Amino acid sequence: SYVLTQSPSVSVAPGKTAKITCGGNNIGSKRVHWYQLKPGLAPVLVIYFDSDRPSGIPERFSGSNSGDTATLTISRVEAGDEADYYCQMWDSSSDHVVFGGGTKLTVL
Amino acid sequence: QVTLKESGPVLVKPTETLTLTCTVSGFSLSNARMGVSWIRQPPGKALEWLAHIFSNDEKSYNTSLKSRLAISKDTSKSQVVLTMTSMDPVDTATYYCARIKGINYYYGMDVWGQGTTVTVSS
Numbered sequence: 001s002y003v004l005t006q007s008p009s010v011s012v013a014p015g016k017t018a019k020i021t022c023g024g025n026n027i028g029s030k031r032v033h034w035y036q037l038k039p040g041l042a043p044v045l046v047i048y049f050d051s052d053r054p055s056g057i058p059e060r061f062s063g064s065n066s067g068d069t070a071t072l073t074i075s076r077v078e079a080g081d082e083a084d085y086y087c088q089m090w091d092s093s094s095d096h097v098v099f100g101g102g103t104k105l106t107v108l
Numbered sequence: 109q110v111t112l113k114e115s116g117p118v119l120v121k122p123t124e125t126l127t128l129t130c131t132v133s134g135f136s137l138s139n140a141r142m143g144v145s146w147i148r149q150p151p152g153k154a155l156e157w158l159a160h161i162f163s164n165d166e167k168s169y170n171t172s173l174k175s176r177l178a179i180s181k182d183t184s185k186s187q188v189v190l191t192m193t194s195m196d197p198v199d200t201a202t203y204y205c206a207r208i209k210g211i212n213y214y215y216g217m218d219v220w221g222q223g224t225t226v227t228v229s230s
Contacts, residue, residue: 033215033217035155035216035217035220037149037155040222041222042204042219042220042221042222042223043204043206043220044220045216045217045218045219045220048215048216048218049214049215086154086155088155088213088216088217089213090212090213092212095168096157096170096171097145097147097157097160097213098157099154099155099156099157100154101154102154
């Protein structure tokens with residue numbers, strides 16, 4: 001089955017740029033989505049189809065996907081961005097939703 | 109406004125069957141190319157997809173849990189129901205339902221419920 005690999009944690013100072021990666025075999029050929037999870041709140045879709053932003057998501061959030069790595073980039077990081085971030089794709093070969101292991105973003 | 113809300117027992121005993129209901133509003137379960145997915149997150153662990161059902165009644169299950177899961181929908185009630193048999197303490201988790209946009213999750217899961225926490229303990 002397809003595996004998505006994320007670093008467990010990323011730390012960044014306020015105002016700086018955070019890059020959260022999601023690795024997978026030829027992931028650039030898949031459609032990758034990103035979710036933000038905060039305790040006690042409903043998860044939020046922050047990027048869909050590699051790089052598109054749902055309405056209401058700040059322009060500071062962007063995504064890219066090429067080769068074996070998809071990346072979520074958060075520019076001008078704010079304290080409110082502190083959360084767990086998960087990448088996700090649909091594996092058509094197994095008819096399975098696949099999630100990465102999640103990355104905890106800490107704002108220093 | 110699209111909303112999803114999970115409901116079900118807070119506590120179940122080992123070996124019992126869990127029944128969770130996802131009540132949706134703001135869209136119809138008969139909308140083409142839309143569906144509802146169930147996902148869970150055990151304490152301190154990653155998200156795990158469980159199952160989905162689409163408007164055309166197409167269903168799919170996590171292979172590792174397939175023998176224990178059943179998903180169905182009642183369009184007239186705007187509800188999607190997930191049952192999981194033979195509950196075990198390792199099934200303790202927060203269970204979420206989410207709306208799927210597009211066949212094969214083309215646009216991801218755009219709206220999620222807040223989740224419901226289920227504890228499995230005797």
